[in-house]
Amino acid sequence: MSAFIGDWHALVVLLVAGVVPNQIWRMLGLWLGGGLDEGSELLIWVRAVATAILAGVIAQIVVQPPGALASVPGFLRYGAVAAGFVAFALTRRSIFAGVACGEIFMLAGQWWFG
Amino acid sequence: MPLPSLDSPQWNSSPRAFAFGVRSVGSTILALVLFATYLGIGALAHDSGFSLAWTLLSTLLVWAGPAQIIVITTLASGATIVQAAIAVTVSAIRLFPMVASVLPMMRTADTKRYRLILVAHFTAVTLWVECHRFLPQVPRERRIAFVHGLGSGLVCVSLTANTIGYLLAENLSQTLASAILLLTPLSFLFSTARNSKEFADVLALVLGLALYPLASLLNSGLDILLSGVGAGTIAYGVHRLRARP
Numbered sequence: 001m002s003a004f005i006g007d008w009h010a011l012v013v014l015l016v017a018g019v020v021p022n023q024i025w026r027m028l029g030l031w032l033g034g035g036l037d038e039g040s041e042l043l044i045w046v047r048a049v050a051t052a053i054l055a056g057v058i059a060q061i062v063v064q065p066p067g068a069l070a071s072v073p074g075f076l077r078y079g080a081v082a083a084g085f086v087a088f089a090l091t092r093r094s095i096f097a098g099v100a101c102g103e104i105f106m107l108a109g110q111w112w113f114g
Numbered sequence: 115m116p117l118p119s120l121d122s123p124q125w126n127s128s129p130r131a132f133a134f135g136v137r138s139v140g141s142t143i144l145a146l147v148l149f150a151t152y153l154g155i156g157a158l159a160h161d162s163g164f165s166l167a168w169t170l171l172s173t174l175l176v177w178a179g180p181a182q183i184i185v186i187t188t189l190a191s192g193a194t195i196v197q198a199a200i201a202v203t204v205s206a207i208r209l210f211p212m213v214a215s216v217l218p219m220m221r222t223a224d225t226k227r228y229r230l231i232l233v234a235h236f237t238a239v240t241l242w243v244e245c246h247r248f249l250p251q252v253p254r255e256r257r258i259a260f261v262h263g264l265g266s267g268l269v270c271v272s273l274t275a276n277t278i279g280y281l282l283a284e285n286l287s288q289t290l291a292s293a294i295l296l297l298t299p300l301s302f303l304f305s306t307a308r309n310s311k312e313f314a315d316v317l318a319l320v321l322g323l324a325l326y327p328l329a330s331l332l333n334s335g336l337d338i339l340l341s342g343v344g345a346g347t348i349a350y351g352v353h354r355l356r357a358r359p
Contacts, residue, residue, distance in 0.1 A: 010164065010165070010168050011168070011171075012195075013185070013189060013195055013198075014168065014171065014172055014175070014176075014185070016195055016199055017185050017188075017189070017195050017198040017199040017202055018172055018175070018176040018181060018182065018185045018202060019175045019176055020199075021181070021199055021202040021203035021206050022176050022177070022178050022181050022202065022206040022209060023235070024203070024206075025203075025206045025207055025208075025209040025210040025213070026209050026210075026213050026234045026235060026237060027231075027234065028210055028213075029209065029210045029211070029212070029213025029214040029217070029234060029237075030213055030217065030227065030230055030231065030234040031227075032214075043211060044312070044314055044350060044353065045346065045347070045350040046204075046207045046208075047207075047208060047312075047314070047315060047318075048314045048315060048317075048318035048345075048346040048347070048349040048350045048353070049204060049318070049342055049343055049345075049346030049347065049350075050204060050205050050206075050207055050208050050342075050346070051306060051310065051315050051318040051319050051322065051346065051349075052318040052319070052321060052322030052325075052341065052342040052343075052344075052345035052346035052349065053184070053201055053204055053205050053322065053338060053339070053342030053343075053346070054180050054205060054302060054306055054319075054322070054342075055303075055306070055318070055319045055320075055321075055322025055323045055326070055342075055345065056322050056323075056325070056326040056329070056337070056338040056341045056342050056345075057180065057183055057184055057187060057302075057338060058299045058302050058303050058306075058323065059322070059323045059326035059327060059341075060187055060191070060326060060330070060337070060338065061158075061183075061187065061295070061298060061299045062299050063326070063327055063330070064191070064330070065292075065295070066158060066161045066162050066187070066190060066295065067157075067158075067160070067161020067162070067283070067291070067292075067295060068157075068161060068283065068288045068291035068292040068295055069161075069292045069295040069296060071288050071292060072292050072296075077296070080296060080300070081299065081300070081303065084300050084303070084304065085303075085304075088304050088307065093304075093307070093308050095147050095301065095304040095305050095308060096143070096146065096147070098300060098303075098304040099147075099150060099297065099300045099301050099304060102296065102300045103293055103296060103297070103300070106292070106293060106296055107289065107293055110289050110292075111289075114289070
């Protein structure tokens with residue numbers, strides 16, 4: 001991995017996998033956006049798949065964590081997500097409460113078992 | 115600080131409208147969520163072996179948190195560029211309806227299309243939500259300048275957060291560095307859950323979380339795509355079944 005970081009290869013990757021796939025949709029929205037029906041069936045499927053892909057990425061970071069997060073035991077990582085979710089649900093969907101509660105759970109657990 | 119009233123002479127100049135846009139960043143809680151998200155992305159990029167310059171460039175040019183995370187995590191886990199590009203392309207489709215629905219809010223009869231390019235670039239979930247909140251308080255002919263200011267301000271917040279997150283991941287103790295990395299999944303999980311208004315979206319989120327560990331057992335290198343298309347399609351199917359009389 002680190003072999004190509006910072007050189008032209010990393011920039012090509014950024015362009016091909018990051019910039020182009022995003023800007024294509026934005027520019028299509030700019031050019032063709034007028035006659036779009038937000039409730040169309042195709043769009044509902046697309047949104048469901050996009051949401052599930054994002055959910056997969058979230059799961060990947062928690063299940064197969066990168067870097068420093070890998071040093072945290074699994075039950076603390078899953079517990080933090082669960083604790084955050086409880087706070088999120090109890091506060092009528094406050095993102096801040098969910099994130100703060102999850103973080104506090106993990107840090108407290110690290111301190112307790114650390 | 116509240117914006118001046120619609121007929122105020124303060125709206126007469128575009129630079130001033132731009133400044134009001136920048137200032138509005140301070141009055142949105144979503145800027146805080148954005149800060150936390152990009153703090154996490156900075157740390158994630160560091161721990162996945164990307165350079166700081168690469169990370170900042172990706173924020174500047176891609177300007178979509180989920181896409182940036184997909185690029186970083188899929189490439190770091192050994193997937194090919196093509197797989198990452200497909201996953202990002204699918205995740206970015208949501209930008210299409212966002213752009214299509216946000217532009218009519220600032221278009222006037224004689225607005226040239228090229229003047230909206232930068233607005234289209236700035237459009238992502240945060241700007242999209244804030245446009246619906248702020249633009250009714252902005253005179254139509256100053257809205258483009260206002261959104262340019264708002265977008266620039268949000269990008270600056272994110273670039274700052276990226277840099278801080280990256281440097282913290284480099285220098286902090288392992289416990290605190292892991293706390294910053296955890297910001298990414300938490301902030302995305304809850305902001306996606308908050309934005310999931312339709313039944314199909316909620317189900318897709320839950321199934322997507324549940325199916326990823328299963329798909330990763332197949333070890334195909336296409337884990338995220340497989341679980342995403344699978345979970346999303348099942349969620350859509352259930353939505354169709356429910357819609358039937």
